[in-house]
Amino acid sequence: xxxxxxxxxxxxxxxxxxxxxxxxxxxxxxxxxxxxxxxxxxxxxxxxxxxxxxxxxxxxxxxxxxxxxxxxxxxxxxxxxxxxxxxxxxxxxxxxxxxxxxxxxxxxxxxxxxxxxxxxxxxxxxxxxxxxxxxxxxxxxxxxxxxxxxxxxxxxxxxxxxxxxxxxxxxxxxxxxxxxxxxxxxxxxxxxxxxxxxxxxxxxxxxxxxxxxxxxxxxxxxxxxxxxxxxxxxxxxxxxxxxxxxxxxxxxxxxxxxxxxxxxxxxxxxxxxxxxxxxxxxxxxxxxxxxx
Amino acid sequence: xxxxxxxxxxxxxxxxxxxxxxxxxxxxxxxxxxxxxxxxxxxxxxxxxxxxxxxxxxxxxxxxxxxxxxxxxxxxxxxxxxxxxxxxxxxxxxxxxxxxxxxxxxxxxxxxxxxxxxxxxxxxxxxxxxxxxxxxxxxxxxxxxxxxxxxxxxxxxxxxxxxxxxxxxxxxxxxxxxxxxxxxxxxxxxxxxxxxxxxxxxxxxxxxxxxxxxxxxxxxxxxxxxxxxxxxxxxxxxxxxxxxxxxxxxxxxxxxxxxxxxxxxxxxxxxxxxxxxxxxxxxxxxxxxxxxxxxxxxxxxxxxxxxxxxxxxxxxxxxxxxxxxxxxxxxxxxxxxxxxxxxxxxxxxxxxxxxxxxxxxxxxxxxxxxxxxxxxxxxxxxxxxxxxxxxxxxxxxxxxxxxxxxxxxxxxx
Numbered sequence: 246x247x248x249x250x251x252x253x254x255x256x257x258x259x260x261x262x263x264x265x266x267x268x269x270x271x272x273x274x275x276x277x278x279x280x281x282x283x284x285x286x287x288x289x290x291x292x293x294x295x296x297x298x299x300x301x302x303x304x305x306x307x308x309x310x311x312x313x314x315x316x317x318x319x320x321x322x323x324x325x326x327x328x329x330x331x332x333x334x335x336x337x338x339x340x341x342x343x344x345x346x347x348x349x350x351x352x353x354x355x356x357x358x359x360x361x362x363x364x365x366x367x368x369x370x371x372x373x374x375x376x377x378x379x380x381x382x383x384x385x386x387x388x389x390x391x392x393x394x395x396x397x398x399x400x401x402x403x404x405x406x407x408x409x410x411x412x413x414x415x416x417x418x419x420x421x422x423x424x425x426x427x428x429x430x431x432x433x434x435x436x437x438x439x440x441x442x443x444x445x446x447x448x449x450x451x452x453x454x455x456x457x458x459x460x461x462x463x464x465x466x467x468x469x470x471x472x473x474x475x476x477x478x479x480x481x482x483x484x485x486x487x488x489x490x491x492x493x494x495x496x497x498x499x500x501x502x503x504x505x506x507x508x509x510x511x512x513x514x515x516x517x518x519x520x521x522x523x524x525x526x527x528x529x530x531x532x533x534x535x536x537x
Numbered sequence: 538x539x540x541x542x543x544x545x546x547x548x549x550x551x552x553x554x555x556x557x558x559x560x561x562x563x564x565x566x567x568x569x570x571x572x573x574x575x576x577x578x579x580x581x582x583x584x585x586x587x588x589x590x591x592x593x594x595x596x597x598x599x600x601x602x603x604x605x606x607x608x609x610x611x612x613x614x615x616x617x618x619x620x621x622x623x624x625x626x627x628x629x630x631x632x633x634x635x636x637x638x639x640x641x642x643x644x645x646x647x648x649x650x651x652x653x654x655x656x657x658x659x660x661x662x663x664x665x666x667x668x669x670x671x672x673x674x675x676x677x678x679x680x681x682x683x684x685x686x687x688x689x690x691x692x693x694x695x696x697x698x699x700x701x702x703x704x705x706x707x708x709x710x711x712x713x714x715x716x717x718x719x720x721x722x723x724x725x726x727x728x729x730x731x732x733x734x735x736x737x738x739x740x741x742x743x744x745x746x747x748x749x750x751x752x753x754x755x756x757x758x759x760x761x762x763x764x765x766x767x768x769x770x771x772x773x774x775x776x777x778x779x780x781x782x783x784x785x786x787x788x789x790x791x792x793x794x795x796x797x798x799x800x801x802x803x804x805x806x807x808x809x810x811x812x813x814x815x816x817x818x819x820x821x822x823x824x825x826x827x828x829x830x831x832x833x834x835x836x837x838x839x840x841x842x843x844x845x846x847x848x849x850x851x852x853x854x855x856x857x858x859x860x861x862x863x864x865x866x867x868x869x870x871x872x873x874x875x876x877x878x879x880x881x882x883x884x885x886x887x888x889x890x891x892x893x894x895x896x897x898x899x900x901x902x903x904x905x906x907x908x909x910x911x912x913x914x915x916x917x918x919x920x921x922x923x924x925x926x927x928x929x930x931x932x933x934x935x936x937x938x939x940x941x942x943x944x945x946x947x948x949x950x
Binding site: 424432 | 615617641642643645646648649650652653654655656657658659660669670672673674717721727
């Protein structure tokens, strides 16, 4: 079919204009960003794998429970045995950095949208756009701005993973009972006091659900970002596809699944209401010690 | 208790919700109704030109049905809702003209609010909830927990400090709400349908508790309710609102006796009058009496004859009530040629004080035909007489079922 309207052309112009005129800025961002990601990778790889596994297992034990701990220990050991340890840590580092950058933007935007109906009207369609645009499309501007590597991977990941955190922050704050907020106002609370003493604490669970979603979306995008040489498990998956190596494809895919389940269970535990038994025990022991 | 200083003064307060406030205000001045204004300007009139004064130490009740603007009016007192026009003056300071900082300070120190839905913080313990107002105004942790503890004791919730609000019953949650308001030690308490969400028994307990606390602390309380019985029980004065307009302000008795409009009358009709109307209102204030030392049988017979009445109250020279004298007995005295009626007075007769209600007096009329003497407590001077007829007339304002019940009650007693 013949093309009558060419929006793509203008987008191309815009992106080209940006790359030509802000070359220095993009380079700067790229260098700083890569520095962060590689620094974190270096730190995480500096920890011996067995200590890493033990630490995550302990975290899983207290936040998720015994089952979660066993799964974490076995899953991570399996990844190590499959020889994907370095790739997994690279992927984790990229997830952490992307999620961090996404949340730093998403939570304030979410709060702003909850407080201001006009902001919400503008933000919502943008979020719809960001979420439904096929993930691969983000790789193109990422490469144009930053060429290939880890930072463009993080860039695409941040865009793709941010929307749920914005949405759920807005939702969480809007769900805070109005009478509680009114009571705080009646006692002379300032806007800031209401936000930090009432709204954020009461929205925490919902916001953490958003954080969980963001992490999961970041994981899926980080794998896709393997296509632009972001490294990690994504590159292994890609290698499997390119070589039609079913064995490698399955193994690296399995590693992604294990990582996803561990991340999901642990972050979900933060958004749930009650502490599990192990954590309660720990807290009661701690309290007793404090009293004594 | 109430010195006559004015604590809160509201002058020509109007609240209009909607975008076209200016036009709505104009229409309101021209005397259009709330419905007409809504139709033309899409604005809702919340409060229509309200003016009143609340005295220090007074319990001032604003009552009306839902949508009458009572909650809006209350929220204007601490500017949770901005008045469209008019002034609110608290302690001689015009709240409506205060800067934001000054307003926050007023809310933190001078007025505390108690809410229908409690408005407690679900993520904090009872003690932390009570300390919330103090935390907001920046008091040290030690001090605020100490004050919160005292407030909790005032409302009888010691031992529940570390519970979460959701673990408490509705009545206890509202005690926490009350304690939170008291912890700030404000001069004014604003209570927005504070007890309306509670079931009747608990509600009644809380009302008693509030009156007890008020007895000790002498706050100025503005209380919102849709329940007239509640208004009558706790209010020193009551303002009745309809469609944003204050129809009448007065004590419960004033409103019941002289309703200012058909609306108020229709409203108060349903009230349990027998618990409000007192001997003081019902009595004949200047009854004809027999003065024991001065009047012998002959005089008494004359008096009775003149008034065509067969019973008269007897007082001594200090107007202290002695009893009633019946025609039959006077005739007997006359037959025996006694100079005084002293031995013939019926001394065993009902006597009440002015604050006795109809409900309390009804049982007194069943065994005897005697009128009821209203006396003061010391030395027992006669203030008036309540005739059986007036009591029965008052009682027949109840519906029939109620009268039957009352009679049965009276018989049992």
